[in-house]
Amino acid sequence: MSANMTAKSFRVRDPNYVERIKGAFGRQGFLRYVDARIEELAPGRCVIVADFRAELAQQNGYFHGGLIGTIADTAGACAASTLIESWQWMLTAEYKINFLAPAKAARLKAVGEVARAGRTLSVSLVHLYGVDDGGQEQLCALATVTVATLEREAPVLQKD
Amino acid sequence: MSANMTAKSFRVRDPNYVERIKGAFGRQGFLRYVDARIEELAPGRCVIVADFRAELAQQNGYFHGGLIGTIADTAGACAASTLIESWQWMLTAEYKINFLAPAKAARLKAVGEVARAGRTLSVSLVHLYGVDDGGQEQLCALATVTVATLEREAPVLQKD
Amino acid sequence: MSANMTAKSFRVRDPNYVERIKGAFGRQGFLRYVDARIEELAPGRCVIVADFRAELAQQNGYFHGGLIGTIADTAGACAASTLIESWQWMLTAEYKINFLAPAKAARLKAVGEVARAGRTLSVSLVHLYGVDDGGQEQLCALATVTVATLEREAPVLQKD
Amino acid sequence: MSANMTAKSFRVRDPNYVERIKGAFGRQGFLRYVDARIEELAPGRCVIVADFRAELAQQNGYFHGGLIGTIADTAGACAASTLIESWQWMLTAEYKINFLAPAKAARLKAVGEVARAGRTLSVSLVHLYGVDDGGQEQLCALATVTVATLEREAPVLQKD
Numbered sequence: 001m002s003a004n005m006t007a008k009s010f011r012v013r014d015p016n017y018v019e020r021i022k023g024a025f026g027r028q029g030f031l032r033y034v035d036a037r038i039e040e041l042a043p044g045r046c047v048i049v050a051d052f053r054a055e056l057a058q059q060n061g062y063f064h065g066g067l068i069g070t071i072a073d074t075a076g077a078c079a080a081s082t083l084i085e086s087w088q089w090m091l092t093a094e095y096k097i098n099f100l101a102p103a104k105a106a107r108l109k110a111v112g113e114v115a116r117a118g119r120t121l122s123v124s125l126v127h128l129y130g131v132d133d134g135g136q137e138q139l140c141a142l143a144t145v146t147v148a149t150l151e152r153e154a155p156v157l158q159k160d
Numbered sequence: 161m162s163a164n165m166t167a168k169s170f171r172v173r174d175p176n177y178v179e180r181i182k183g184a185f186g187r188q189g190f191l192r193y194v195d196a197r198i199e200e201l202a203p204g205r206c207v208i209v210a211d212f213r214a215e216l217a218q219q220n221g222y223f224h225g226g227l228i229g230t231i232a233d234t235a236g237a238c239a240a241s242t243l244i245e246s247w248q249w250m251l252t253a254e255y256k257i258n259f260l261a262p263a264k265a266a267r268l269k270a271v272g273e274v275a276r277a278g279r280t281l282s283v284s285l286v287h288l289y290g291v292d293d294g295g296q297e298q299l300c301a302l303a304t305v306t307v308a309t310l311e312r313e314a315p316v317l318q319k320d
Numbered sequence: 321m322s323a324n325m326t327a328k329s330f331r332v333r334d335p336n337y338v339e340r341i342k343g344a345f346g347r348q349g350f351l352r353y354v355d356a357r358i359e360e361l362a363p364g365r366c367v368i369v370a371d372f373r374a375e376l377a378q379q380n381g382y383f384h385g386g387l388i389g390t391i392a393d394t395a396g397a398c399a400a401s402t403l404i405e406s407w408q409w410m411l412t413a414e415y416k417i418n419f420l421a422p423a424k425a426a427r428l429k430a431v432g433e434v435a436r437a438g439r440t441l442s443v444s445l446v447h448l449y450g451v452d453d454g455g456q457e458q459l460c461a462l463a464t465v466t467v468a469t470l471e472r473e474a475p476v477l478q479k480d
Numbered sequence: 481m482s483a484n485m486t487a488k489s490f491r492v493r494d495p496n497y498v499e500r501i502k503g504a505f506g507r508q509g510f511l512r513y514v515d516a517r518i519e520e521l522a523p524g525r526c527v528i529v530a531d532f533r534a535e536l537a538q539q540n541g542y543f544h545g546g547l548i549g550t551i552a553d554t555a556g557a558c559a560a561s562t563l564i565e566s567w568q569w570m571l572t573a574e575y576k577i578n579f580l581a582p583a584k585a586a587r588l589k590a591v592g593e594v595a596r597a598g599r600t601l602s603v604s605l606v607h608l609y610g611v612d613d614g615g616q617e618q619l620c621a622l623a624t625v626t627v628a629t630l631e632r633e634a635p636v637l638q639k640d
Binding site: 096098100115123139142146 | 576578580581595596603605619622624626
């Protein structure tokens with residue numbers, strides 16, 4: 001898949017996509033609350049990380065599945081957001097996550113890659129890794145995220 | 161579905177399931193951090209709520225999709241947990257959530273109902289509602305959650 | 321859910337939706353090949369059935385999971401199609417199915433109900449039942465289907 | 481992903497997995513009916529193909545989404561089946577498919593790769609391609625498949 005994705009050349013419509021996405025990211029209270037950070041942004045690709053702390057854990061000391069889903073959703077949506085126009089906006093329509101191994105690690109890392117960049121619907125595939133202090137990565141979850149492109153930042157779903 | 165589910169009589173194996181589930185819930189740092197609470201527990205059913213605050217929002221002032229997924233996962237897993245033995249344990253294998261309307265509300269409410277209670281795999285259907293100050297509910301998301309039953313509390317997925 | 325859905329009043333935009341949907345259904349070679357039939361169409365609702373035969377089975381004599389997914393997709397998409405304009409068109413964007421019990425039955429029945437009817441995206445929830453010769457029904461699978469509304473019948477996804 | 485998957489060394493428990501899987505495949509009426517064929521089997525990997533014909537199409541002459549889901553489910557389950565013991569059996573617990581582009585092609589090809597090989601639950605990622613007469617491939621869908629390992633061929637889900 002990676003090979004495919006790398007080979008695929010995505011068309012960037014907004015040259016300032018990095019600033020745009022980082023700005024929108026910073027205005028999301030929940031992402032700040034869990035201290036998620038953008039580690040990498042490239043056309044059709046986004047890497048999000050979050051450091052372990054007890055507030056993000058379930059009862060065995062692993063990253064909580066809900067937090068992992070949050071990071072997956074974010075990585076998938078931001079990857080798709082690199083390819084839209086400057087005035088457009090994205091909203092997650094649905095996401096699906098499979099847990100593959102417990103995420104007991106110093107850091108959680110989500111690598112989102114666009115599998116389809118459409119005019120109204122885009123789909124990202126997200127691989128999630130637990131990263132230990134030595135930088136060793138273990139795949140812990142796999143997610144797909146469908147995002148809808150809106151023509152402006154607005155709660156259009158409600159009146160849709 | 162509700163009619164079906166109500167009609168269906170679930171077999172409760174652990175008479176102390178309420179205490180067991182509340183105890184496990186309370187040891188999850190992430191659920192405390194987002195201040196999720198169990199509002200109702202019944203055989204094959206669990207209702208989880210969380211009050212709105214800026215730390216749980218995305219940039220438009222709605223509940224964040226990742227938070228909604230977290231609450232959905234929790235309601236689905238706890239509903240299934242009402243039906244296992246006292247020594248058993250549950251782990252979410254996967255969940256899938258569709259967002260139907262923006263969750264701009266005073267409270268988020270997830271109603272999880274077991275659709276299949278299996279020996280090793282259970283499936284819950286979760287309806288999520290935004291609840292306003294007057295108690296009016298609007299369906300905002302729909303999720304399915306698959307949980308695996310383990311014979312003890314342990315990180316068995318890793319060595320599985 | 322059923323109670324909810326029944327209470328919900330859907331707006332029908334095309335009074336000839338039954339003829340329109342049956343026509344589109346009849347032009348699908350695969351649905352004819354598996355001999356799927358529309359049993360009921362109502363605003364926001366569609367029931368699809370298929371009778372058992374060895375060509376639709378897996379190796380244990382149950383309905384094949386792929387066939388069950390096909391019927392689920394069809395019921396979900398047709399339920400949503402009852403609510404669009406006469407000139408519009410629907411395409412499945414994604415579906416997800418959980419198998420709850422083996423479908424060893426004389427007939428497979430899918431009940432699709434719209435959970436969200438949007439301008440561009442609709443979501444249906446589908447319950448699948450194995451029905452025996454006496455008419456007894458057993459829930460065998462649960463699916464969610466997301467469909468996109470197009471402004472005309474066209475392969476727009478390709479150029480999207 | 482491919483790089484990852486290739487690097488990952490899967491443990492084969494049944495040296496006769498090719499014969500075992502081909503035998504089980506051949507006993508599935510539905511797979512014969514749609515004329516699906518195994519093109520490749522390797523540890524943790526399975527490629528399934530089906531040639532286009534009107535009986536597998538929807539009304540625009542593309543492969544039907546239900547057929548694509550069937551092929552995806554099969555590729556994902558067979559990939560996981562390469563890694564189980566000779567006496568074990570696999571059953572799909574759930575699958576999820578995103579359609580990325582219309583599959584108007586001479587052949588449909590599904591490449592299933594195991595992302596997690598567990599004792600009781602395995603997860604495969606499946607990429608689906610439309611292949612034209614010249615062998616050119618276009619990604620048309622993406623699926624994840626969760627399969628449960630049973631200790632024998634049996635309808636255990638029912639009494640599970």
